[in-house]
Amino acid sequence: MINEFPQALTIAGSDSGGGAGMQADIKTMQMRHVFATNVVIAITAQNTLGVQDAMPLPAKIIDAQFDSLAEDFKIKACKTGMLADSTRVECVVKNLKKYDFGPLVVDPVMVAKGGAQLLADEAIETIIKDLLPLATLITPNIPEAERLTGIRIQTEADMIEAAKAIQALGAKNVLIKGGHLEASQARDYTLLEDGSDFWMSGPRFETVRTHGTGDTISSAIVSELAKGANLKSAILTGKSYVTATIRDTIQVGHGHGPLNHWAV
Numbered sequence: 001m002i003n004e005f006p007q008a009l010t011i012a013g014s015d016s017g018g019g020a021g022m023q024a025d026i027k028t029m030q031m032r033h034v035f036a037t038n039v040v041i042a043i044t045a046q047n048t049l050g051v052q053d054a055m056p057l058p059a060k061i062i063d064a065q066f067d068s069l070a071e072d073f074k075i076k077a078c079k080t081g082m083l084a085d086s087t088r089v090e091c092v093v094k095n096l097k098k099y100d101f102g103p104l105v106v107d108p109v110m111v112a113k114g115g116a117q118l119l120a121d122e123a124i125e126t127i128i129k130d131l132l133p134l135a136t137l138i139t140p141n142i143p144e145a146e147r148l149t150g151i152r153i154q155t156e157a158d159m160i161e162a163a164k165a166i167q168a169l170g171a172k173n174v175l176i177k178g179g180h181l182e183a184s185q186a187r188d189y190t191l192l193e194d195g196s197d198f199w200m201s202g203p204r205f206e207t208v209r210t211h212g213t214g215d216t217i218s219s220a221i222v223s224e225l226a227k228g229a230n231l232k233s234a235i236l237t238g239k240s241y242v243t244a245t246i247r248d249t250i251q252v253g254h255g256h257g258p259l260n261h262w263a264v
Helices: 023-029 059-072 087-096 121-134 140-151 156-168 215-225 231-247
Strands: 007-015 034-048 051-057 077-080 104-106 173-176 185-193 197-203
Touching: 007 023, 007 140, 007 215, 023 034, 023 215, 034 087, 059 231, 077 197, 077 215, 087 121, 087 231, 104 121, 104 215, 121 140, 140 156, 156 173, 156 197, 185 231, 215 231
Parallel strands: 007 034, 007 077, 077 104
Antiparallel strands: 034 051, 173 185, 185 197
């Protein structure tokens, strides 16, 4: 029975403030009853007020982390978050081709909630060219979808157009998170590989406690995939979970506060 317990992997940056990055991923996986492993790509000094500093790790130690996990664990699903720059993206791609860690969810983290850039501009093309073709699902928010496609997204029709454009770039399945649109509800759009699609709606809460929402929904999806759920079911569960983490707020920090990962 060794290694039969569902295990997942986050490949991301560390958030010293604990609200986003791999800390949010690990908390989410734990709450979804999945054992969490991690590959650290970069270290950030940040809190709810912003990112004060960041440093990517050398490729050598990133490779070593992948090697260590592959030697001992049976990882059923994985995700990427902050990848810093094209050097780190290429390193991650190399290792994902080397090891089978199950379905891959790409959360194309580009900018922190406070506005700090977490992905170098030159790395966007590397993600499109090398990482997207490996992805089972990509989960951009609206600004990220705009950067990936060059499409200005102001309506739900624009979200559909952008999802089709991202799928044309090589991503099998696309979830565009609609939280940045001005609307009474938070509406997300998913385009699946077979051509089917669906919308998800949730209440919009008046709160600044939304740090780590993208990390959290992608980690919830990965957790469900690691447990054997199909992709649509995993996405629906992820939406439900992240809505609860925003709704049942906790008061931590003086800026863009963290979600409540204890929420159910």
